[in-house]
Amino acid sequence: xxxxxxxxxxxxxxxxxxxxxxxxxxxxxxxxxxxxxxxxxxxxxxxxxxxxxxxxxxxxxxxxxxxxxxxxxxxxxxxxxxxxxxxxxxxxxxxxxxxxxxxxxxxxxxxxxxxxxxxxxxxxxxxxxxxxxxxxxxxxxxxxxxxxxxxxxxxxxxxxxxxxxxxxxxxxxxxxxxxxxxxxxxxxxxxxxxxxxxxxxxxxxxxxxxxxxxxxxxxxxxxxxxxxxxxxxxxxxxxxxxxxxxxxxxxxxxxxxxxxxxxxxxxxxxxxxxxxxxxxxxxxxxxxxxxxxxxxx
Ligand code: UTP
Numbered sequence: 199x200x201x202x203x204x205x206x207x208x209x210x211x212x213x214x215x216x217x218x219x220x221x222x223x224x225x226x227x228x229x230x231x232x233x234x235x236x237x238x239x240x241x242x243x244x245x246x247x248x249x250x251x252x253x254x255x256x257x258x259x260x261x262x263x264x265x266x267x268x269x270x271x272x273x274x275x276x277x278x279x280x281x282x283x284x285x286x287x288x289x290x291x292x293x294x295x296x297x298x299x300x301x302x303x304x305x306x307x308x309x310x311x312x313x314x315x316x317x318x319x320x321x322x323x324x325x326x327x328x329x330x331x332x333x334x335x336x337x338x339x340x341x342x343x344x345x346x347x348x349x350x351x352x353x354x355x356x357x358x359x360x361x362x363x364x365x366x367x368x369x370x371x372x373x374x375x376x377x378x379x380x381x382x383x384x385x386x387x388x389x390x391x392x393x394x395x396x397x398x399x400x401x402x403x404x405x406x407x408x409x410x411x412x413x414x415x416x417x418x419x420x421x422x423x424x425x426x427x428x429x430x431x432x433x434x435x436x437x438x439x440x441x442x443x444x445x446x447x448x449x450x451x452x453x454x455x456x457x458x459x460x461x462x463x464x465x466x467x468x469x470x471x472x473x474x475x476x477x478x479x480x481x482x483x484x485x486x487x488x489x490x491x492x493x494x495x
Contacts, residue, residue, distance in 0.1 A: 201324055205321055207254075207328045208244075208252065208253065208255070208331060227260075227331045231456070231465050237331050242291070243335070243343075252300070267293070267294045270289065274286060277289070303316070312428040315420075322411070325409065327346075329406060330406075330457075333456070338451070355409045355437055362401075362402040368393055371403035372401065374386040375399050381449075401448075412442065413433050414433075
């Protein structure tokens with residue numbers, strides 16, 4: 199049975215240790231690319247894909263996220279008084295309809311699989327999307343929208359996938375490909391963080407998923423896997439064991455790993471250069487920096 203995907207889970211309960219000390223006080227998802235926090239990119243992508251219910255799995259210290267999506271009456275009033283309509287419009291994109299957003303606490307950081315499982319009662323018996331906000335994807339058609347369109351044809355569960363260098367497979371869930379159909383692949387199995395020599399392919403899973411509710415049932419039975427965490431990959435792989443389909447989608451777009459410092463910096467440059475209001479000045483600065491660097495060598 200195929201159904202429309204209208205719910206998305208945003209697991210944001212991680213500690214973000216790679217960005218300490220910043221993440222001691224600021225949730226990673228509130229860190230900004232140019233002038234918008236990571237979470238805003240994720241929400242915009244979900245909205246474009248037709249998501250209507252937004253479920254955040256949070257943890258202690260993440261209340262800035264709840265404030266971010268709340269209305270800010272004083273600020274709005276002061277902008278209105280000053281006639282700053284453009285800024286008011288910008289603020290509107292951060293507001294959520296009442297009842298469209300829910301927050302669930304993950305009381306212990308037991309892994310991504312566990313974070314998704316924490317939202318099980320809000321998902322009930324529907325297919326749902328999972329978006330990891332630290333994977334930011336620049337694409338003409340937003341990645342999740344590409345996946346939802348493909349899912350409407352295939353059913354089953356679907357993960358976003360991209361080719362990575364063989365020596366990087368140990369940082370990802372990796373697909374064992376059954377049938378390569380181009381942008382879609384069907385999957386025989388999935389391995390979490392395999393050493394290069396053991397990786398079944400170099401097609402890696404990144405942070406976008408469309409999952410059937412049976413994955414939640416699999417998570418009910420899950421014990422901790424790689425790294426002592428409850429792995430979402432294991433629960434998806436269980437679908438295959440039980441004879442259900444799993445697909446990987448080679449999305450069109452560029453993914454930035456904003457969970458890492460290098461990825462975050464790269465995204466900042468790419469998104470800065472994509473902005474009409476910043477491009478010329480920023481490009482001039484980058485040119486200057488490279489010239490200085492070349493001269494110093
Ligand atoms: P990461 O592996 O990036 O972990 O989690 P992290 O804690 O956010 O960051 P580092 O590695 O310490 O720097 C991938 C995604 O899964 C969520 C994170 O919030 C992030 O969106 N997650 C991870 C949870 O929600 N709960 C967990 O127990 C683990």
